[in-house]
Amino acid sequence: MGRQGTAHERRRQETRERLVASARTLFGELGYTGAGAEAIARSAGVSRATFYLHFKSKAELVTDIMHTIEPEIIAAYRSLDELVGAEVDDVIAWLEQHAEFWRAYSVDFAAIQQALAHEPAVADEWFGMLRRAAKAMGNVRARFGEERSRALAHVLITMMALDRTYYFLLLRGHDEFYGEVQRALAENWLALLNTPPEQR
Template sequence: MAKVRSPTTAVPVRNAFREQQWQEAHERYLVCARTVFERLGYHGATVADIVVAANGSRATFYAHFRDKADIAACLFERTLPSGTAMYHRVVEFPELNREIVRAWLDEQVLGFWSRHRVEVEAVNHAMAADPAVAARHYQWIVDAVRLAGWPGTGVPTGLTRASLLVLQLERLCYHWLVRGVEHDRDQLLDILADLWFRELTVLGEDRP
């Protein structure tokens, strides 16, 4: 006699397949949005351009994203795990000194913001257009700092101090590496190293 399968046993398989389809479509739109933003700029790009690049439909786009600002925000969100991992390396320093901080800023932090200049530019324009995206962005920074686990960030004042430090760096990188404002790299790294070494030292002293 053939084994009778419970009606519920196939549901997880179907749900898993649908979830995979949803994730693949979501990722495809994000990849295509990055290409479109890089080619046309945030203001020049339209939802229609992204839909065409993804070989999709407007209905599918709006099933995943609210609008152009939302997909720009989601595109920036894709960078957050690697950004959090980068900031977490601070707690892995063999010791906290200015030279180690400067090397980390030079080799990892500035490289990160350069690699993700398309995402940074898109989300900055999206924040200007949509207050909800701006609120999400600030929360991303706070969450990244919290997950990085820096000493002193377990209390509100330390978390705020560290979040402002990251926000300040991000604004600098936006104007310098994305918008093209000229700076002497070595001079700027020296200033950043002084600032970050001092602030990280203060955070370490304020640990609960």
């Protein structure tokens, strides 16, 4: 009985993984809005009903993808948080690593960005993830002392600026001023990492 249960769970997990893999492929080909639940199910070799056994909606599926990459996003911001007192070139190097991460997951980021405009639940979860990443930047937040809300606001605003900039720079191909944009982003982060709170 136990082995049967384990086999069933394994098959269920394999089906879920096929659905996510098929969704990623179709998001890359058709975009988030162009890839419907039925097409994703067909591509995964299952029925539409099976899709809804695993995901309540396409929004839930893209949120699942978001949760998959969240640990890497939080780890990246933790490494940025270690750069308190760094030079601009150190932050540019971090930004180059982060840009490579966006390129590696470009299909996922593109689907998430499209979903943000259409799915309130995805937008709320994305903002929640940014809040969790901001809270992981303990060194920066500690520089604000007791002003925790102010610290979180500064970090979130700078994160959202990076997020939106990389959407246009890396996903939409508006990279004609790539070097200048990376330096401007680095200077924004450097101000947060190095400038005493009372001077902001």
